Amino acid sequence: MMEPEHAKFDATTFLAKAGLGRRIVRVKAKHVFFSQGNPADSVFYLQKGRAKLTVLSEKGKEATVTLLSARDFIGEESIAGAVGLRLATATAITTCTALKIERTEMIRVMHEEHAFSDLFVKFLLARSMRTQADLVDQLFNSSEKRLARILLLMAEFGEPGEPEMLIPKITQGTLADMIGTTRSRVSFFMNRFRKMGLVDYNGRIRVHKSLLNIILHDQLPEQNAEKPPIVDLPQARSKIAMRALREQK
Template structure:
């Protein structure tokens, strides 16, 4: 099935606050680290347990004192925090080669929960052994840079939550998802697996119904579309919209 995205002439806007580049550069350094890490798991760490987690199954839950590190070998996992009142905030979506559970290295209770978005296979590694293997292979500096990039990404999300109205917050998270787990197909980036409207609502701090309205508007203005049942984004135009160069026709 081919995607159909219609282009509409943008209306003038009174303000345009530059928030980010429309298209971020390819993260080749992180990609190389993930490749090396997967190779390390297949060789030096091959005797560590492998977990198979079904869709919506838990890798770990908040409140536990699990001191393991998890490396995703296949599938995708979402990390979220749940408040005392039961509200859920989706923090991150991770894919093959990504590391989960770094807070376990601190030895304190986990504050986050990891749930499989689709059937996932993960390597479960004791924290001290994980760090030793990285040190022996000379990968500790790359791991520290990888953690630093995660911090920067989280800081961008916090800035978006504070400075953007809800509709543009959703656009920003869609753009980030396209960079994290998207696959380019021509001018579009296809986001797989399927991300539900409820999960998108957890990412931007709003209701599922409002997310549905925003997505309808994005489809009408050609910012997003569908490719074989999966959400696809025009990352260039989406970036322009976030920065104010392509204003919304209406605000909800």
Template sequence: MRNPANVMEAHGNTCCFSEASFNRLQVMMKDRVMPESSHLFWEGDTADKLFYIKRGRVKVTKTTDEGKELILYMYQSGDLVGQADPFFGTKHSFSAEVLEDSDIGVIDHTDLELLICQHCDFAIDFMKWMGSHHRITQTKFRDLMMYGKPGALCSTLIRLCNTYGEPHGDHILIHKKITHTDLSNMIGATRESVNRMLSDLRKKNAVEYDNGMIVVKDLEMLQSVCHCELCPREICRI
């Protein structure tokens, strides 16, 4: 089992930026306070900004025509959120909801373009951030599509450990309350299916609950179910 001491809060996705590059980005930010349940953007809005989470949490979701929600990402302090590609001016293909009162830095794409044109080192760091973000997306879809719902659930629990985990004796406590509905929306399953799979994992002594929070007791078992490739923590995150 991986040492729980190493399974702590994941680094923000801006770790791809050097200190100089990140300082340039900070200068361009416009501060905004966003209340809980508000939205940074909605699906279909023009994608002309990036958002840096100084404090708080944001979930990015995709909704089907039938109203089913799929949680694509759960962002926290230190993360950069938004749709950035070579074709600025496209539409957002997902929505971003604020989960708790948050302090957000807003970066206009026009300012971002200026930084990319003026500073080659910033352009390289920005490409690293985009590459890292694409890899996170690719590994999530791999887990969802290749190893069934049990594999997707186990992968999600591992990602939650890397993002919100803290030592709990010899085990790992996920110190955010994650509901069965949240888990079902993360893996595209029904809540009843998640209930059954978690019950099975509890019977196998792989997970338990402590005051409503999930405790992972056998990380190696979860890794075996989802054929874990031991990706770096900055990639293996929720």
């Protein structure tokens, strides 16, 4: 008598349903999956919604590291060696549905199911490439191009869907943190994009595919006098100090 074959493992089904060592969680907008410094004891698989990773410095300055969308893993550092602490805070931007996978179950399924480990490695490679692209973007592109790129990433261009997409509600301050500039410059660039017909916004931002021209073809008009000036702080302080000395004389 032939022994029954084991049911074929399906990674999509595994990540869609609760089971041993995993459960479905729902996180409301502005609530956290976990906080920086918490024990890194689980991995989340984002099924629906958008989230962000932020880090907080010892001086209390917060920076947004990356944005997360459906089919992303969150907190993958929990399976790297011994149980450590969370390196960042994961916060829901919109209401999220996620599968919370306990560390031991995550390690087990990676060892036993090649289909799952293949999927997870592909995610890690994609995340690594995204991080490298973010670094190149910061080093070589203007803040205006960096803003265009982050808007396109949030709209998930290149993914199945409409050619013009609404992005989740996000503040100009958060966008400024992500591209390494000031809120006033983000406001200026957003107004400029809107006048050029690249975006629309009235509470929610709608990104038009024409914004791709800025990234792919560098089709930006010449900078104009409306652009907010960049103040050289050391130089400005020096001028103020010299003026004060002259007034004392």
